[in-house]
Amino acid sequence: MIVTTGSLKGGVGKSTVTVNVAAELRRLGHKVIVVDADPIATTSRWIGDREERSPEHALVPGIQKRGNLRHTLLELDSTYDYVLVDVGGYDSPEMRTAATTSDQLIVPMKPSPPDLDILPEFVDLINQFLDFNPELSVRGLFTQAPTHATSRKLGDAKSILADYPELPLFDTTLYQRAAYMDVMPLGRGVVEWNSSKAKAEVQVLVQEMIANG
Ligand SMILES: Nc1ncnc2c1ncn2[C@@H]1O[C@H](COP(=O)(O)OP(=O)(O)OP(=O)(O)O)[C@@H](O)[C@H]1O
Numbered sequence: 001m002i003v004t005t006g007s008l009k010g011g012v013g014k015s016t017v018t019v020n021v022a023a024e025l026r027r028l029g030h031k032v033i034v035v036d037a038d039p040i041a042t043t044s045r046w047i048g049d050r051e052e053r054s055p056e057h058a059l060v061p062g063i064q065k066r067g068n069l070r071h072t073l074l075e076l077d078s079t080y081d082y083v084l085v086d087v088g089g090y091d092s093p094e095m096r097t098a099a100t101t102s103d104q105l106i107v108p109m110k111p112s113p114p115d116l117d118i119l120p121e122f123v124d125l126i127n128q129f130l131d132f133n134p135e136l137s138v139r140g141l142f143t144q145a146p147t148h149a150t151s152r153k154l155g156d157a158k159s160i161l162a163d164y165p166e167l168p169l170f171d172t173t174l175y176q177r178a179a180y181m182d183v184m185p186l187g188r189g190v191v192e193w194n195s196s197k198a199k200a201e202v203q204v205l206v207q208e209m210i211a212n213g
Pocket residue numbers: 009010011012013014015016017038040042088089143144145174175176177178180181184
């Protein structure tokens with residue numbers, strides 16, 4: 001199963017989603033590899049930090065790759081249960097070749113105007129991916145959602161998404177929680193940390209992802 005996390009925007013939580021899904025899949029005993037196709041290399045750093053700072057947790061192997069990812073991903077797919085791909089937050093050969101080779105595309109978004117404003121452009125791109133890869137399952141995922149009960153941001157954003165049937169949402173939302181930032185430099189996922197709320201939302205996300213496959 002090849003799962004790409006992609007977006008036309010930076011800072012939406014792509015790498016956070018990739019590494020947390022990787023940690024949970026490893027915890028569940030799956031064979032996982034992360035393909036870091038973003039020159040910023042956030043996920044590769046996380047993998048290095050994991051080896052150095054959290055050696056008690058199961059190793060997550062990773063590779064860095066630029067350009068056309070197709071053959072690399074297909075080759076890895078024959079060996080691993082899950083090939084998780086992290087691409088840069090812009091239109092790129094890496095995102096296009098990954099999305100047209102993947103089984104699933106996860107699209108993280110913050111529930112706020114800059115992320116929602118690019119939806120028409122991104123949905124056009126998704127339609128191109130689907131032309132080449134009709135089996136691709138695409139799901140939007142709200143991340144960094146405000147935790148205060150009075151905020152209407154998430155509800156408002158969800159109603160905007162209702163106008164984009166090409167981008168159905170995960171039922172799960174990842175909320176703004178310090179745990180996601182705290183675990184990153186340790187090379188851990190929130191499922192390997194003391195935040196029960198963050199852990200629960202990542203576990204539900206991974207269960208949904210497995211069910212979509
Ligand atoms: N749910 C969350 N709660 C709190 N902080 C978060 C959450 N998700 C991401 N962050 C923080 O937001 C920042 C951006 O996240 P991340 O690096 O995952 O985004 P990205 O889409 O991969 O960015 P880039 O385009 O730069 O690769 C990081 O500092 C990360 O720790």
